[in-house]
Amino acid sequence: MTQRPAADVALLLRLEHAVAEILTAPQAAAAVLDAIGQALGWSAGALWQVHGGELRCAATWSAPGRDFAAFEAATRTLTLAPGEGLPGAVWRAGEPAWVREFGREASFPRAAAAATAGLEAAFCFPLLSAGYGVEGIVEFFTGRLEDPPAELLGTAKSLGRRIGEALARARADEAVRRSEAQLRAVLDSALDCIVIADADGTVLEFNPAACRTFGYARHEAVGRELAELIIPPQLRQSHRQGLQRYLESQQPRVLDTRVEITGMRSDGTQFPVELTITRVAVEGRPVFSGYLRDLSAQHAAAEELRASRRRIMEAAVFERQRLERDLHDGAQQRLVGLGMTLARARTALPDSPARAAAILDDAIGALEEAAIELRNFARGIHPSSLTRYGIGAALADLARRSPVELRVGDLPGERFPAAVESAAYFVISEALTNVARYSGTDAALVTVAVEDGRLVVSVADEGRGGADAQLGSGLRGLADRMAMLDGSLEVHSPAGQGTLVRARIPV
Incomplete structure (x- = not known):
């Protein structure tokens, strides 16, 4: 065994200053190992950092001209718990340690790899920070069997504090950067x-x-x-x-x-x-x-809801007045006339049975006309075929009376709640009325289907387009009716490209 001369104190001081400068540079871990290893004549080295409850290798180093690839690979893939291996033992003790005949220590995980590489001795010291304690571990290896000079222990402690504080600052800076990045991501998203x-x-x-x-x-x-x-x-x-x-x-x-x-x-x-x-x-x-x-959108939606309710109330009042007027001008007048006809028949009956019979015939005809008018009136309010047989039968009746040719696609065979069927019927009826009045075409396509728990009703034509759901009282009334059922009404009507009215009604 050769005896190594005592370390030069001036060399160790220069080494401390060199490491202090390296710690301010990026990729400092590898540079620190290189500076210490070459200055003190080591063969290989590694720097470990504490991550959670274990040590992980952050960098490895070997002297120029030396090849310790297998040993470095074993080091880089290793994780150590407190007390495990030489770095784990130094981590637990918090003090530098020197091990001779490293390759023969069976308790060290890399003993066999060290022996194969010819690494006989190892020196290890902790990296300490004031706020955290052990930040990491630095270890070096050599093939010489000798004890370290006393000055090296003091230098190792000083280097350990310098490097440890640098690692603590780097970790704190990284935490700040990560926190700022997270804050920025939260703010931006x-x-x-x-x-x-x-x-x-x-x-x-x-x-x-x-x-x-x-x-x-x-x-x-x-x-x-x-x-x-x-x-x-x-x-x-x-x-x-x-x-x-x-x-x-x-x-x-x-x-x-x-x-x-x-x-x-x-x-x-x-x-x-x-x-x-x-x-x-x-x-x-x-x-x-x-x-x-x-809150602009919420306020607008609330105002639209209030306006919709006002329109529904106004439409209900208008509809009642229309019904009263239609009854008064139509069936009611016929029934009044029928009453007067029957009164004439009663007067004529004793003196002229033949004349009374003729008057009764007129009364029977007037009664039939009144019944027809009342039936048509009732159909306008709610068609009986819709109530009895569903949307398919009602559409068949509507097609017979429609002023435009009505093409009907496949229809669902099941029945739906009365309010849903009624809403679907009046969407189709109003849309066909608009086709007849404004589209400039004489045909329309009606489709009815169930999609995602909604009855989807569409009426499409190939007319002049340009319909506006906000301007037409009929379409606006349909939209209000849909809103009452938590449904929706869409109107697509590009100028010159026809009109599509589509209602979605929850079933």
Whole structure:
């Protein structure tokens, strides 16, 4: 066995400074192993890092001109628990360790690979940080059987602290980067507007949803006062007063509460928004996060619902008046006339039986006409064939009376609830009336099918198109009828390309 001379103290100091500079560079692990290994004449080395409850190899190194590929491969694929192998033992003890005849230590997982590679001795020291403890382990191997110089132990501890603190900073920096990336991903993917502002009301963050809703680019919003940016002029003073009141008293009035207020877009238009303000848990002056949701669509839907209900009520009143007028002008007048005819027959009966018989014949004819008129009247309200036999029979009757040629596709054989069949029938009837009046064609195709729990009714023509469901009272009335059944009505009518009316009614 050859005796190695004592380490040069100046060399060890230079080594510490060199490692300190390397730690500021990327890919520092491999560079640290190379600097230490070459300076101190080691043959191979490895750097381990703590991941959860185990050690994993972060980098390996071998001296120039030396080939330890098999040993390095065994090292890179290994994971060690506390106390397992030389790195695990140093991890548990927290102190440097030197092992002679490393390849003969059967308890070490890589003993056989080390013996094959001719690596006889190993030196291992921990990488320590003040906040975490053992951050990792560095180990080196040599073929010489000798004890390490005393100065090396002190240098190893100093290097271990330097490298350990660097690893801790790198882990903290990575955690910050990951946290910032996650925060940015959350902000970018949020459907609601997220606006973060400081205690002065200055915007610190403005996510993409806020950009789309309020009409600002992020760089236009960040750094500006929130009140001037998205709050209407008439509300700015109260906003500023409320912020100042909270800063002085720390007594919240609207924090963590959903409120509905008015917001302002970049073009000055105002719209309703739902707002929730929370205080962000950071040290120092308060930071606030506002979550805003545009309520314009909800308000429009609510207003349309109210308008639909008004139209339904008005349509019901109009329909009652129409029924009263039709009855008065039609069947009621016939029945009054029938009564007068029967009165004449009674007067003529004793003196002129033949004349009375003729008058009764007229009365019978008038009665038959009144019955026909009442039957037609009732059919207009709700066809009896629909009630008795379903949508197929009702469509057959409608086809016979329709002013346009009606082509009917396959029909479902089952019956549906009366309200569903009635709605489907009147969609078809109204659509055919529109075809006859406005389309400029004399044919239409009707299809009825069940899709995904809904009865889908379609009426298509190849006429002039241009129908508008918002302008026509008939189509608007059908849409209201569909809404009452939680259904929907679609009208596709490009100019010159025909019209398709499609209703979807839950069954």
